[in-house]
Amino acid sequence: MIDYKDPKYTSTERANALLSLMTNEEKVGQMMPLAYKFMTREEALEWAKKGLGSYLHVLGDNADELQRTAINETRLGIPIIFGIDCIHGHALNEYATVFPTQLTMAQSFDREAMRKCGRVSATEVRCDSLHWTFSPVFCIGRDTRWGRINETFGEDPYLIGELGAAIVDGYQNNFVDNSCIMACAKHYIAYGESVGGRDAYDSMVSERMIRETFLPPFQKAAKAGCKTYMTGYQSVDGVPMNSNRRLLREVLKEEVGVDGFVITDWANVRSLIENQKVCDNFEDASRVSIDAGNDMIMQTEEFYDATLKLIENGQVDMKHIDDSVFRILKAKFDMGLFEHPFDKPDRSKICCDEHVAVDLEVTRESMTLLKNDGVLPINTKKIRKIAVIGPNADDLEAQYGDWSCGAANGHRKPATSMLKGIKKRAKKVGIEVIYKKGCDIEKPGKRGFDAAIKAAKESDLIIAVMGDYIELNGEYKSRATLDLPGEQTALLMELKKTKKPIVLVMVNGKPLCINWEAENMNAILETFNSGMVGGTAAAEILFGDVNPSGKLPISFPRTAGQVPVHYNYLPGWHGGKYKDIEEGPLYPFGFGLSYTTFEYSDLSVSKTEFTEADGEIIVTAKIKNTGKVKGTEIAQMYIHDVVGTVMRPVLELKGFERVDLDAGEEKTVSFTLPIEELKVVEQNLEKALEKGDFEIMVGGSSVDLPLMTTIKAV
Numbered sequence: 001m002i003d004y005k006d007p008k009y010t011s012t013e014r015a016n017a018l019l020s021l022m023t024n025e026e027k028v029g030q031m032m033p034l035a036y037k038f039m040t041r042e043e044a045l046e047w048a049k050k051g052l053g054s055y056l057h058v059l060g061d062n063a064d065e066l067q068r069t070a071i072n073e074t075r076l077g078i079p080i081i082f083g084i085d086c087i088h089g090h091a092l093n094e095y096a097t098v099f100p101t102q103l104t105m106a107q108s109f110d111r112e113a114m115r116k117c118g119r120v121s122a123t124e125v126r127c128d129s130l131h132w133t134f135s136p137v138f139c140i141g142r143d144t145r146w147g148r149i150n151e152t153f154g155e156d157p158y159l160i161g162e163l164g165a166a167i168v169d170g171y172q173n174n175f176v177d178n179s180c181i182m183a184c185a186k187h188y189i190a191y192g193e194s195v196g197g198r199d200a201y202d203s204m205v206s207e208r209m210i211r212e213t214f215l216p217p218f219q220k221a222a223k224a225g226c227k228t229y230m231t232g233y234q235s236v237d238g239v240p241m242n243s244n245r246r247l248l249r250e251v252l253k254e255e256v257g258v259d260g261f262v263i264t265d266w267a268n269v270r271s272l273i274e275n276q277k278v279c280d281n282f283e284d285a286s287r288v289s290i291d292a293g294n295d296m297i298m299q300t301e302e303f304y305d306a307t308l309k310l311i312e313n314g315q316v317d318m319k320h321i322d323d324s325v326f327r328i329l330k331a332k333f334d335m336g337l338f339e340h341p342f343d344k345p346d347r348s349k350i351c352c353d354e355h356v357a358v359d360l361e362v363t364r365e366s367m368t369l370l371k372n373d374g375v376l377p378i379n380t381k382k383i384r385k386i387a388v389i390g391p392n393a394d395d396l397e398a399q400y401g402d403w404s405c406g407a408a409n410g411h412r413k414p415a416t417s418m419l420k421g422i423k424k425r426a427k428k429v430g431i432e433v434i435y436k437k438g439c440d441i442e443k444p445g446k447r448g449f450d451a452a453i454k455a456a457k458e459s460d461l462i463i464a465v466m467g468d469y470i471e472l473n474g475e476y477k478s479r480a481t482l483d484l485p486g487e488q489t490a491l492l493m494e495l496k497k498t499k500k501p502i503v504l505v506m507v508n509g510k511p512l513c514i515n516w517e518a519e520n521m522n523a524i525l526e527t528f529n530s531g532m533v534g535g536t537a538a539a540e541i542l543f544g545d546v547n548p549s550g551k552l553p554i555s556f557p558r559t560a561g562q563v564p565v566h567y568n569y570l571p572g573w574h575g576g577k578y579k580d581i582e583e584g585p586l587y588p589f590g591f592g593l594s595y596t597t598f599e600y601s602d603l604s605v606s607k608t609e610f611t612e613a614d615g616e617i618i619v620t621a622k623i624k625n626t627g628k629v630k631g632t633e634i635a636q637m638y639i640h641d642v643v644g645t646v647m648r649p650v651l652e653l654k655g656f657e658r659v660d661l662d663a664g665e666e667k668t669v670s671f672t673l674p675i676e677e678l679k680v681v682e683q684n685l686e687k688a689l690e691k692g693d694f695e696i697m698v699g700g701s702s703v704d705l706p707l708m709t710t711i712k713a714v
């Protein structure tokens with residue numbers, strides 16, 4: 001007989017041994033995470049005694065108290081997993097490191113930086129007794145009206161998969177020590193595709209499209225060993241994800257193969273009854289949720305009694321319950337929770353210098369220069385006075401973005417607003433900075449215009465810091481319009497009349513339709529939600545200490561009516577044109593300027609004809625820094641499958657590398673192209689390599705691909 005407490009056995013052996021000892025009540029308890037903030041302390045302790053598997057959003061001493069109760073006051077002493085939304089840093093601790101949001105960090109195209117950020121966040125979260133984050137988001141962000149665009153890595157499945165897998169690896173780090181946490185790939189699947197960009201609606205996508213576009217990032221998560229997956233709020237083709245047996249149990253769990261477990265999103269079981277109306281009571285909703293493949297049921301207390309009743313009446317397949325509980329227990333054993341339930345890193349790690357340095361490094365890489373007529377970097381000899389103007393110049397909440405839960409109010413030394421960053425840097429070279437807010441985003445009005453115009457007239461340069469604010473981004477915060485909100489453009493128009501050069505620094509959660517600004521500003525720096533050290537990084541770029549290297553992970557529409565406007569669209573007769581606007585996005589995917597220039601040459605491929613057995617193709621090219629300053633280029637490799645049995649996207653990103661180059665330096669960049677990436681999901685839903693030509697293109701953005709060659713599958 002295997003003793004489940006004995007670490008000499010494998011996690012699988014221990015989980016099976018423990019499962020065989022459990023009562024139905026103990027099993028159902030393990031399947032439930034409840035949110036601490038919605039109960040009294042006493043209720044939470046009661047649930048711990050009943051053997052609750054997990055709690056959400058509780059930390060430190062409160063979590064430790066529950067853990068002690070679970071271990072000492074339950075028959076089997078199964079430890080609890082504490083989960084949190086550590087989305088871009090540990091948001092429940094206002095002293096923790098706040099990274100840029102996922103969309104912001106995606107501009108870095110930097111896998112290693114993602115891994116490092118994952119490591120930092122995991123360590124800080126573990127300090128507070130937490131073991132699990134509901135991150136990263138593997139959703140594809142194509143409809144920019146959607147409120148949760150800021151949580152995605154942008155619009156491209158390849159980029160999302162690569163960066164997401166890297167951060168998963170950073171969080172989990174093979175559970176080698178007490179600084180590791182479980183990741184959660186969410187929200188399964190096609191959640192961002194919800195019709196009209198409305199949150200938690202229906203995603204009208206076929207299974208073929210799911211397999212071709214939306215599944216690959218989750219496959220990369222599974223390959224990276226991601227322990228948990230979250231079921232989306234929405235429905236796919238009229239079937240709520242929570243009851244979608246086909247996509248959840250059959251495709252994700254059985255076919256992709258998940259070594260871990262699936263958790264529903266918040267109260268999804270209740271939603272089957274109250275919103276989606278496919279069930280009319282909790283027993284039914286619990287039954288279909290279990291049957292569909294959900295292992296943990298988030299925040300639905302009714303699940304406990306309902307499921308026990310289902311078991312008693314033989315209305316639920318006990319095999320499914322056992323499989324779910326096994327998966328949960330195995331994850332707890334894999335994490336070492338039975339051996340070290342209270343083990344945590346030293347608290348001095350929270351926002352330590354080393355972590356702030358990781359944050360600053362990624363933040364510098366996560367800003368994209370969209371326009372520059374030469375006004376940047378700031379000429380510190382000529383410019384003696386700068387007017388910083390705009391509602392987001394001194395607004396940490398807007399800068400931090402969604403899921404930072406009050407961190408902007410935290411007492412944190414490194415926290416640097418755009419204004420603070422610019423002031424500090426300007427002071428070093430004796431430049432005077434004056435600040436006027438000019439207008440408010442939430443409360444429109446022109447009262448602040450005069451003071452802002454006066455400040456502008458007295459200065460040599462205007463840095464306008466504008467964008468959106470927290471109420472226009474996040475869950476249930478979709479927008480029907482995508483313009484710069486409030487009076488911001490009106491203020492810019494007035495400032496333009498002063499004839500002073502204007503640099504626009506954007507602080508916002510998603511691409512905005514900044515057509516007038518694109519025409520009329522001298523320079524535009526997109527910083528999205530750059531987190532705690534955003535002001536430092538932006539100032540370094542504005543003053544030329546750091547050469548901007550970010551590229552857009554998402555296309556910028558010209559108007560909301562143009563979305564989706566992603567680069568990897570399917571070809572068609574009309575080419576996606578509209579009569580009343582210019583064709584194509586305002587700023588395309590992969591685009592971003594530098595203070596230097598790069599030249600590409602010498603494209604070569606390891607094979608011009610290939611079969612599946614070749615495994616991969618190596619693509620190389622030379623890149624030269626042809627400018628006067630050192631810089632980093634994000635070299636991008638795209639493919640185009642020339643003819644397919646189903647339509648092929650006009651372009652597909654399949655490789656990217658960051659290349660650091662001194663002025664005049666040339667390097668060879670190498671991309672590995674797995675043959676798997678060239679496969680097509682055919683009409684029968686099977687993936688196959690189809691014979692024929694593939695164009696391979698390399699360059700600096702989806703619209704700037706100077707190198708091209710053709711390879712052939714034979």
Ligand code: BGC
Pocket residue numbers: 085134186233265266475
């Ligand atoms: C969100 C999830 C999140 C969960 C737990 C839900 O409302 O959709 O992304 O992980 O809450 O806080």
